[in-house]
Amino acid sequence: MSIKNVVLVHGAFADGSGWRNVYDDLTARGYRVTIVQNPLTSLADDVAATTRILEQQDGPTVLVGHSWGGTVITEAGNHPKVAALVYVSALAPDSGENTAKQYEGFAETPDFVIDVGEDGYGFLNREKFKVGFAHDLNDADAAFLRDTQVPINMAVFETPVTHAAWHDKPAWAVIATEDKSFDQAMLQHMAKRANAKITNVSGSHALFITQSKTVADTIAEAAESA
Template structure:
């Protein structure tokens, strides 16, 4: 019989992996929640969202989807699944239909990280080649994890998973936040994803916003309790509405 308590599904962003949710998972377990931290493929938005949608479809009962960084775009697309009750964005952006990261970023001061990313080629299948991005070790802490100690930041830099460059120009075909209640944690000292992008997209979506002024992009590692509390709030049965409704077709500039 399907569970009536939501399962929390955590989706990491680019240049990261599921281990960055370690502290958040522990905190959510202490609150009695079932948690799944998925391995985001990081190969492109359509591919990654389809993978996540399959994961969500395999869960009996309601789901709270949580996305960090680029994971926010992934849950925006995959969050249209009928058993998704709520969306939580952690140091993330909430794109609209047809809107990619590059289009959003042009409205604000650029992230100092973008020009520092390392570009390498990989084979996508057969003889086709594509580019993936990673963060050089020497700028990982100052630009991604400034509120972590140097040793831990060095570990995160070493275990990061590169992300396909195409995610910067991929755009969702559906914006799940238009029909699902959303929460957003804005990282005020973020040098990887500008806080202005986070605030703008969260406010546009009508999300419940928590801002941590001194938090870096690695907030799930540096502030796991705060992240878990926001997720726990989003998952409370009396705070979310039934998701058994279709996503409404709405023009990208509407709401």
Template sequence: MTDPTVVLVHGAFADATGWIGVISELRSSGIPVIAPSNPLRGLTADAAYLASVLAQLDGPVVLVGHDYGGAPITVAGTAENVVALVYVAACVPDEGESLAQLQEGFPGASSTGRLKERTYPLPDGDSAVEVTIEEAAFPSVFAADLPEDVAGALAASQRPLATAAFTEKTSAAAWRTKPSWALVAGADRMIDPEVQRFGAARATAAVVELPDASHAVVLSEPTRVADLIRDAIRTTSRPTATRP
């Protein structure tokens, strides 16, 4: 079987450079990896963009999503060349479910009260709303286990998420037919760890939990994240690979 390419999909309030440590870890093992930029303009648009990236790759793909990135990989992961899904401190929605619906009933960690709204223009001349995390709150909410200067730089450079991403419903759930893995960040103050556990259990994912990890686990624990991805690669590279 051809070695899979790992496609790393970042989430909200971040960009692809957040995967830098994970990329280094995977490349040290000879694993091909790319980290495309997630547009963050809404679930439908983001999933379509990701699907276009996957369609232009040769061979199998292990698709990895962090944070909101878990939603577009859930939709685009139905592509034939995707052999595994890996969710990292991520939302794992079901078909026909929005992220807002997924998080209802979980009163724990949430950034909702710390979001700052801005508007941006649409091609038709109308405007839409996007959000970032208030800069002063960002370190504690998103990156509590990173050095203060790093968290501050991330806060200043965060990419906004269109609010449409919260309400658009998922058109497919690739985890229903593809083997899945999940890393739960136990000290996450952005996405309630219970939301992460619920989604992982529903997807019958193989789960690793890091009790002290913040939402920025891809930066604070790149080796542990890479180890989970390597496990997905090893398992799905077997001729008789099945859902874990």
């Protein structure tokens, strides 16, 4: 095993506990896995939270991001310990681009509804949560995800990435083909632009839970190949 360290970065409206299945799978294979808890308050704050974890790694690391976590790893992935990037139905802006720009020219996602409060923080709409985020989870697990949401400061989507790490680091992507949070064409476009090796898998935006084996297999491939 060429790389043994894996760092997992969650996305918006979630926390690190959703990675449990991936964590269990990879640790059973002998990987040292650490999970970032993003504050979701700003891109800088989330990158800082990720960098703190990267600093704790004892060697080359595979950095993995789901959804908004893809923007985070695109910036944080410039850290010298990062040897490979894995995007899990994730955003991947280019240098100088913000996250919001990724949506331009792609289809709307009517089942993915964000309710934004007066303070500028967004939650996923309770009624639409399961269909928009996790339609392949059972009702109880989807309800738990819904009720443990971490709101995100919507201003983060306007902050540009300084330098996209995928220009310098090899990338992989796992894309859920029934993802209702992003237009499928948008996910494919971002992954191809990053020269990522793409694996398509049937699943919802919650593929980090429901397709954890495919995600873990891809991370292991990145660790072996990078």
